[in-house]
Amino acid sequence: MSEANGTSVNLKTSPVGGGGVPLADVVARQLETLLEAGNYDGAKLLLQPVQEVDIAEAIGTLPRTLQALAFRLLPKDEAIEVYEYLDPSVQQTLLDRLRSGEVLELVEKMSPDDRVRLFDELPAKVVRRLLAELSPAERRVTAQLLGYEAETAGRLMTTEFIDLKEFHSAAQALELVRRRARETETVYSLYVTDGSRHLTGILSLRDLVVADPQARIGDVMTREVVSVSTETDQEEVARAIQRYDFLAVPVVDREQRLVGIVTVDDVIDVIEQEATRDLYAAGAVQAGDEDDYFQSNLFTVARRRVVWLSVLVVANGFTSEVIALQGKVLSQVVVLAAFIPLLIGTGGNVGAQSSTVVIRGLSTQRIQSLGATRTILREAVAGALLGVLMLVVVVPWAWWRGEGPLVGLSVGMSLLAITTLAATAGAALPLLFDRLGLDPALMSAPFITTATDVAGVFIYLQTAGWLIGRLGTG
């Protein structure tokens, strides 16, 4: 976490402002000109007031041949922070182009959590070589983090935190914070452990600054602590920090020993990543490495979509078969076909609405306030209600278009059945999947829509066939 560094840029004119040219682009272009002219002092001066994340983005857009050159201009401490912000592909380019001594120093000084994220992207051979060259302490920490499963607190956490003892005085503790401030990720949450590294309490730097210098830490700390385990899913870690407005949450191992902390800045990225996954599922795009989507090539783009699309085409195939097999009804009254898209479209939209609300409710855990049974019931009634509202417009129009009651009545009866069914399925299927331990987003809009199509067409043509038997084809 960086706190108070800054650029001279007010956000009104920066990339975050939406309009205008992104700041990193401007910096990159000036930087390229200066580097090509060999004006390295000018380049240093240019980068001096720029935030690390903006420098990283600027270096990322430079030609590959200039990236290492630009990177070498940075002061050592800043270089590490900039490196941690770089895209994995640029990180790899730099590893190839820097001298092995430079690489080692860089990797040795990275925070353990960022180092693990880098190692995840590197070829196994390179990782083994780098691990072997790390100092024993850093190697142990890195191997430990690499041992946790992806997307758990263990992978997300950093092992750089400040731990105090209950017998420290507030003044001693403050001195310790002062000494260790440079090397830890945050100094604002402080952890108190006993002789066997069990977490016994927590206090904030605010508490410490306010406390009487002579007070014992054991007396000013809070003994009741919210912690997560190394195996806790990253989404749960995010929810905990969000719910309690924490700056960091401690991570304990199975023996309840403090092994790391997860900070709020990492958690924001998790929340965004999980939201993107839900959205992609709603759009029938396979989840993956969302960060790189706009940098990936056409075949990756197509590959991430073709699986879902094929599943949906097969499902649509059932709809076609239902229609083909009921061809007799259609050939008697061709205009019935005109209302098929409207019926399945409306059913699909109602189903999508229900599944969207339920899937989001499961993600944000707000659904707990209503409960599963009442949610399904509410959605079913809402679906029927929406069906009735649509009837008022659609039935007279279908009646007129069909030049008689047959089409109007078929459309009306099946529309009501379809919307009720779609809303019920849209709510029940994600809840069922969640109960079974599967990802509810698999039952998102595209799947619900397509499943509704088959049922909708079947209900419609059955109803019409039955009505033709009673009313004739008028």
Next chain:
Amino acid sequence: MSEANGTSVNLKTSPVGGGGVPLADVVARQLETLLEAGNYDGAKLLLQPVQEVDIAEAIGTLPRTLQALAFRLLPKDEAIEVYEYLDPSVQQTLLDRLRSGEVLELVEKMSPDDRVRLFDELPAKVVRRLLAELSPAERRVTAQLLGYEAETAGRLMTTEFIDLKEFHSAAQALELVRRRARETETVYSLYVTDGSRHLTGILSLRDLVVADPQARIGDVMTREVVSVSTETDQEEVARAIQRYDFLAVPVVDREQRLVGIVTVDDVIDVIEQEATRDLYAAGAVQAGDEDDYFQSNLFTVARRRVVWLSVLVVANGFTSEVIALQGKVLSQVVVLAAFIPLLIGTGGNVGAQSSTVVIRGLSTQRIQSLGATRTILREAVAGALLGVLMLVVVVPWAWWRGEGPLVGLSVGMSLLAITTLAATAGAALPLLFDRLGLDPALMSAPFITTATDVAGVFIYLQTAGWLIGRLGTG
């Protein structure tokens, strides 16, 4: 922001863990029993180790008659924090049931940003009365915040921050932090202003703790500061804090005077809220007060969906009209109708994929790395490619089902046209809306799908009609 308070609950067994009974429910049930038995000391003891947000949720689930009773048991300082976490409806119930002296003390002591959020929900008459009774300082601040537009930095910010002067020594500054720590929202980001309240620098409490006690603040602070304006959209504020890993960002007015700060905990809620909006748009659910969705009644549920649904039904109506007007082609070869759902379904899915990726890319601003023109082009080619892949399966099957080349060829030619068109429109329309300053999410999956339907059916039946002219009806 609270930092180090805690509950005795490890998250493995808490509500955030997913399984099991939510913590707040357990607390609420025990609390209800104790209150009904008149055991107020027991209730106090029960609540003592529980986090404020959990107490707020527990009070929210109590019967209304017990809510004020439970609330009065809390120590004063904690009561204010709990009140800030309560749902607006429970906040109102308490306002009605507490004595006016109690109400005034509560509202007076709330943070300005939370107070403004409460006032937003209250009837105008109540707000006017409460405003009149506030102390002049709090009244001025509240009126000022209420004057900013909804969803801007001005509305989100708190006016409680610590401002230092450049001539302070580090020791003086630390003493100031110590004195003001209780009343400010965060002590970790410190702001330096000149005589006319212009922001001249920033430093973190970490910098201050590490600094030589004799050092001048003007010499240890960072002069280049990222700030936002009171009018900056809350989503941009969130992006800034996320991008730079800040704990807080300063807010300046038009004259560049420091008027407030936005902290990271508020920003996490904004990020989640914006993600919910994008998702709801993708599911054709109208955005609104997402927090309350699972607590709102059936009519609110239906109302939030009926508008979008009606728009889509009307759009579907055009599809029906296109089919009805081309009835002659269908009556010649009825089996053509069987492939309408497959064609418009596939077109809709391809369009939804493109619009999902583009809308999310616009939200997270990752799309900037590719640019608008190249994005549209890439999506168009991806759509065509996906169309070709689908052809391989669909054409032979349609050929067989139609007992001759006519249906197979019609389906094949139109499928390719539809997927290409859908992907292009799915990418281009959100980008166009964004360029025009409209919300790109308006062009999300449901709209793209329905628009594709009309075009798809038209292309399909035109192609079939043209082929019938050349091949006959076989």
